[in-house]
Amino acid sequence: MAKMHSRARGRSGSTKPAKKALPTWVRYSEKEVELLIGKLAKEGKMPSQIGLQLRDVYGIPDSQLITKKKITQILKEKDIAPKIPEDLRSLLKRSIQIRKHMESNKQDMTAIRGLRLIESKIRRLVKYYKAKNKLPKNWVYDPATVGIYLT
Numbered sequence: 232m233a234k235m236h237s238r239a240r241g242r243s244g245s246t247k248p249a250k251k252a253l254p255t256w257v258r259y260s261e262k263e264v265e266l267l268i269g270k271l272a273k274e275g276k277m278p279s280q281i282g283l284q285l286r287d288v289y290g291i292p293d294s295q296l297i298t299k300k301k302i303t304q305i306l307k308e309k310d311i312a313p314k315i316p317e318d319l320r321s322l323l324k325r326s327i328q329i330r331k332h333m334e335s336n337k338q339d340m341t342a343i344r345g346l347r348l349i350e351s352k353i354r355r356l357v358k359y360y361k362a363k364n365k366l367p368k369n370w371v372y373d374p375a376t377v378g379i380y381l382t
Contacts, residue, residue, distance in 0.1 A: 235352070236351075236352075251296065253297060254292060256290075257290070257291060259289065259291055259297065261297055261298050264291060264294050264298050265298060265305055267289060268302055268306065269306075269309050271284055271285075272306055272311045277313065277317050278302040278313075278317055281302055282294065282302055315381075316356075316365055319356045319360065319366075320381065322349055322352055322353050323353065323372075324381060325349050326346060326349050326350060326353065326374065327377060327378060327381070329345055329346045330346065350374075353372050357370065357372055
């Protein structure tokens, strides 16, 4: 299947190993991993950044194998989960950056098209998250006030 807004086909990238067993060299317990996740979240890191930090700094290849829960589930239990899902948040940031660019470069047609594509992705994601009850039903994407959600 082709990607959403391009002529490219498929997705490239690495895949996780098929074997779902915890490596023997991991020395962290379930409680220690949950405490690390809580500590990193309080530092202001998003769930994907927490996973990267656990992998690169602490040598934990997959926190889900140890805790039997995803990082966002652990954050929800500790009441420190982000109010807006991470993928939607990054799209909102990109739309803000493009709008800021458009203020000084009004004739940039490529940026105008990029903004349209990003906003269509935002609308599609908002519709999905409202259906899954991850966003309130009255949440509306408004470019003028979107910066409030990102603080």
